[in-house]
Amino acid sequence: EIQAAYRHTRETYSPERLQHDLAEHRAVIGLHRIKRIRRKLGLRYIQRRRFKVTTDSGHCLAVADNLLEQKFEATMPRGRSG
Numbered sequence: 001e002i003q004a005a006y007r008h009t010r011e012t013y014s015p016e017r018l019q020h021d022l023a024e025h026r027a028v029i030g031l032h033r034i035k036r037i038r039r040k041l042g043l044r045y046i047q048r049r050r051f052k053v054t055t056d057s058g059h060c061l062a063v064a065d066n067l068l069e070q071k072f073e074a075t076m077p078r079g080r081s082g
Contacts, residue, residue, distance in 0.1 A: 001027050002034060006043050014045055 005013070005021055013021060015034045022029055038044070 001025075002029075002037050003041060003043070006038070006045075011043075011046050012048055018045075 001022060002018070005018055005025075009018065009021060015031055015038065018034055019029065019031055022034075
């Protein structure tokens with residue numbers, strides 16, 4: 001049961017989450033037993049990092065002046081030379 005749950009949860013569930021998942025499928029099993037069996041089978045869960053937004057495009061800070069007076073509008077798409 002633990003091995004099947006390990007596979008269908010994409011190998012990402014911790015023992016606590018795996019215990020809840022197994023309980024939903026009517027397999028009541030203790031947390032320490034899950035840890036012990038997983039260690040015996042060599043099953044380790046993969047920790048996924050959560051996506052963190054680092055850019056705030058909607059800020060209300062002042063935008064720097066265009067001191068060089070550059071124009072950032074394109075008149076036509078740039079193509080390959082040749």
